[in-house]
Amino acid sequence: MSRQRGEWPLPGTVKPYHRHTFVCTGESSWPPRLEEADGLLGRMARDVRALRAGDEAAPKLTATDEAPEGAGCDLLIFPEGVRYSGVDGATWPGILRDHIQGGRISAAVPHRLLSGLHIFVCIHANRDERCGRCGPPVRRAIEAACATEDLVHVTVRATSHVGGHKYAANVLVYPEGVWYGYVRPEDADRIVREHLKERRIVEDLWRGSMAPARPGP
Secondary structure, eight states: OOOOTTSOOOOOOOOOOOOOEEESSSOSOSSSGGGGGGGGHHHHHHHHHHHHTOOOOEEEEEEOOOOOOOSEEEEEEEETEEEEEOOOOOTTHHHIIIIIITOOOOOOSEEEEEEEEEEEEETTTTTTHHHHHHHHHHHHHHHHHHHHTOOTTEEEEEEEOOOOOOOOSSSSEEEETEEOOSGGGGHHHHHHIIIIIIIOOOOGGGGEEOOOOOOOO
């Protein structure tokens, strides 16, 4: 059963993290836990999860429905705003070491810098039905609001579990790493106008923000 907005307070509900990697899978149905996924996606999720042991601000890894641009896998990494193309099992360890851990652009595969703003909406129904029910209409409403405002520099994507499904719908804004919770379709215009256009946080929906990026060891 979904909860009423405000049943749990939002501020402070984002666990510390300093870097977020999104894996472009080209699909929107993922296992309940990415660590259980077949192939490279599962390996990536397990490798990044291992980094979280004993680290209060470890990186995060999430799947997105955007398709890779060619063979292999594409990664979007924030806050640096970098897209890596053609990642495979042989090149993944270099990106993990250089960028996800070390904070340095990796030469393991081709990359380019991302521009504009990037919105991610959790729709991970296999993890929690609240996200599967609440996320898709919020995504559509944000896309419609961006179109109305002619915000061509904004990209909206769906994602797997980001953390806190009881706050569904969860919406993340990058590169700054601002998290919103309890978002409803009727909030889309406000998020687009106040945050994306006027660059002000929508305080009553704010869950927290990414910790500052830090260099690697």
